[in-house]
Amino acid sequence: NQSCPMSCLDLLRVYHYDTSKKIRLGVQNDGGYVIADIAGEDGEYDCYISAGVSNEESFTRDFIARYSGPCSLDETNCFAFDGTIEAYPTQYTDKITFFKKNIGGGAEDVDSETNLLFLLNKYSRVFLKMDIEGGEYPWLMRMTADDLRKIKQMVIEFHGITGLGWGSSFDDKWACIKKLSETHYIVHAHGNNYSHTISHIPDVIELTCIEKSYFADCAPPLNQVPLPIIGLDFANCAARIDIDLNVFPFVNKD
Numbered sequence: 442n443q444s445c446p447m448s449c450l451d452l453l454r455v456y457h458y459d460t461s462k463k464i465r466l467g468v469q470n471d472g473g474y475v476i477a478d479i480a481g482e483d484g485e486y487d488c489y490i491s492a493g494v495s496n497e498e499s500f501t502r503d504f505i506a507r508y509s510g511p512c513s514l515d516e517t518n519c520f521a522f523d524g525t526i527e528a529y530p531t532q533y534t535d536k537i538t539f540f541k542k543n544i545g546g547g548a549e550d551v552d553s554e555t556n557l558l559f560l561l562n563k564y565s566r567v568f569l570k571m572d573i574e575g576g577e578y579p580w581l582m583r584m585t586a587d588d589l590r591k592i593k594q595m596v597i598e599f600h601g602i603t604g605l606g607w608g609s610s611f612d613d614k615w616a617c618i619k620k621l622s623e624t625h626y627i628v629h630a631h632g633n634n635y636s637h638t639i640s641h642i643p644d645v646i647e648l649t650c651i652e653k654s655y656f657a658d659c660a661p662p663l664n665q666v667p668l669p670i671i672g673l674d675f676a677n678c679a680a681r682i683d684i685d686l687n688v689f690p691f692v693n694k695d
Contacts, residue, residue: 445603445642449615453642454690455664458628458651463673466507467500471677474500474570474596475629475670476649480508486593488564489514490557491537492544492571494523498533500570500596505536508568520560524553544571546579556583561591569595575607581617589624589652596649597621603639625650626661630691631669632684633677641688663693 458477467473480486486508491501501521505514515536521529522540529539545554557580561567569592571577577597601607602614609617627650632643653660668674668686676683686692 445615445640449618450642450690452615452618452622452690453627453630453646453648455630455668455692456626456628456661457664457666458661460666460670460673463629463670464507465673465675466503468497469675470679471633471635472497472499473675474647474649475631475673476594476596477628477651479594479651479655485566486514486568487518487566488560488568489519489537490560490567490569490571491519491521492557492569493573493576494521494526494529494539496526496530498530501537502533504568504570505534509536518564522555522557544573544576544580546581546583548583556580558588561588565591567592569597571595572598575600575609578607578609578614578617581620582613584620586620586624589621590654592625593652593655594650595625596647598633598645598647600645602646603637603642603644621650625652626656628661628664629668630686631674632686634681634684635678638684641685643684643686664691665693668692 462478463475464478465473465475505519508514516538519537521537522542522544524541524543542553542555547554547556577599605611627648629649631647633645633647636645668691669683
């Protein structure tokens, strides 16, 4: 592991989004996430993707229930991917189509893996939830800026950002975060306390990102709200204290 240089940390700057318009979906521990409630203001999502399922889909359950309005979300436009399980845990929701595939960075889809382009080429207002244990890096390497702009909001977990491991080099990890920063603003960050921190930077971090066109031509101001937010953020591991992110680059105190 190593310290992240300042040029990398700038890529993790969190931008302001009204806390009263942030919501938590899913359980109050690992598997739940905080997102911006933008759909009602800026049109409906036309596709939902859950990348990485395992046996916990409370976020997906709550998301589909909340945003199944005029442009209904159901098994025709909600999709889940996980090559490590045999079947989708339908006790959470049956309004989803499951693919026993992992997410990867291949040029073409194969039986065991997809790059998601078959969906990103069809839909343009996508919500993506991604927790794929390091697979986020080869996938992001494959994506173009135009591909990423189809994802209007995402909550994505980045693994091993303070060093090696998780199948990608330190430089490649930060190249992926930089690519994402060119199309999206981070509006929320939460450290996964199952892992460690180095110089206050979580090795595993959950980021909520909104596609930049939502903010028109003007970047939002930097976040000044202390993180984690009481009542919205909860520790992934309830037996451990949550990670304090009330520091640069997550909170701007100037």
